[in-house]
Amino acid sequence: MNIAVICFTEHGAVLAERLSKEFSEREMTCRAWIKKKEAQIPDCRNVQVLTQSLREWTKEQFAAVDAMIFIGATGIAVRSIAPYVRSKKTDPAVIVVDEQGRHAISLLSGHIGGANALTLLVSEWIGAEPVITTATDLHGKFAVDAFAARRDLYIDSMPLAKEIAAALVEDKKVGICSAFPVLGTVPAELTQVENLYGVESDGTKAEKQNLLPLGFSITYRKNRPFPHTLHLVPKTVVLGIGCKRGTEAESIRALIRETLEQNQIFKESICLIASIDLKKDEEGIRICAEELGVPFVTWSAEELEQVRSEDGFTESAFVRSVAGVGNVCERSALKGAGTSRLLIRKTAHNGVTVAAAVKDYTVCMED
Known part of the structure; x- marks a missing residue:
């Protein structure tokens, strides 16, 4: 994982130095900067002074790294990244930590980008209170986009992924269908069904239709076991x-x-x-x-x-x-x-x- 950290005060630099060391110890690449004139940071060897503008730095890092951590006000982070936010599939994780290290906020790409998981990790290291706002996490529900991201599965429709998330938060049943063996416990809010509609994993046609209106299929085929089917595609x-x-x-x-x-x-x-x-x-x-x-x-x-x-x-x-x-x-x-x-x-x-x-x-x- 490649991480960029930016801070704006000496207190923030101390925190950036600490995070840089924590990431390095876990073999993650982390570079840290401070944007401040005449910064005095003699004990922060891993924090360099940023000479370019914050806008230029953000544009450069947003396209290059897996995660960005702003140590400062949330407003600074929001204004900095706003011109470059494009897609949940491609945007990096963005986290905001206050300079005292009291709160760590998952700001962008909580699931697919891994900001939620990274926020929990950073919070554990520095003793901060993690702030997670994604609905599925707050309700303790299965998050299909996070599930796919952790397994490197291609998501064929982000609108359908959002529809599934909303249905789960509203306690509606969502189907899961897999062309492959499934190990582990399927979350209670999901209903596992056989590959009943479309094409079976052995290539034969199937006729029976599923009664669940919404679900996701883990497969390499463009089948439709549900009237509204999200496909999660493994590289197989x-x-x-x-x-x-x-x-x-x-x-x-x-x-x-x-x-x-x-x-x-x-x-x-x-x-x-x-x-x-x-x-x-x-x-x-x-x-x-x-x-x-x-x-x-x-x-x-x-x-x-x-x-x-x-x-x-x-x-x-x-x-x-x-x-x-x-x-x-x-x-x-x-x-x-x-x-x-x-x-x-x-x-x-x-x-x-x-x-x-x-x-x-x-x-x-x-x-």
Whole structure:
């Protein structure tokens, strides 16, 4: 975690120094500044004098760090960050601590950004009273956005996440559906249901509709087990890709997009792109992996030959004569996912082949 601290008085500098040491001891990166003319802080070696304007500093840090701590008045923090606040998904955590260390306030990105958790941590270190204002925390309710953030799950609709939070605060039942095994105790305010509507985890169609109007689904598919479904998407899908030498990235990108759309798979679920080592320098595949923000790995023909599939492979004599193995994309997907069941069998177009498999994943309800 990367944290920026700003203070405005000598008392604040002492507190900033203390926080800097606490973060460093826990292997978190923390830098601290004081914005004050002629500041006298000889015992605060980790606090540097800020020479640029507060506005410039805030703009710079807001885009660069995971969390910002203002040691001073809440109004200063609010006016400083106001021009840069954009989205709950991307804004950093912002905390305000008074210079005496009596109160620590979670100001921005309490759940997804982790400001609530960080506020509790800082309060414990300095003996402050934590101030948490998010409704689900005040009512002791399940917070779907915090749950997703702690597990690195993609949230497909923030408006629906807010709708779920409001429903829980109003003591309305909210459904939870998972394509993966669930461990731990499901909170009492949630009703766990089977994957009754849309597409099951094994790829078969399901007909029965759920009676709950609102809920969230932990899945890689764009299914709708509830009339109003929020999707929480874990990175579990491995794409296996094969192509002719020198295939342009656009051709590979187009088939990936088409394959995902046809199978109703979230692109945010992709965790890895895999192929044979003959393709390790294939620029088109590398570009697509970079665009998706995932690693690109390759294996030898001998390694891929050892892979087993429950449903067999779509073999090609020509591919075997060139690559030393009868199928690249399906075997690569299974090898990358560490499984023997394909999610998507070989799909081919314009000299490109794509297949997919899903890694084992377990939803842990308890932190």
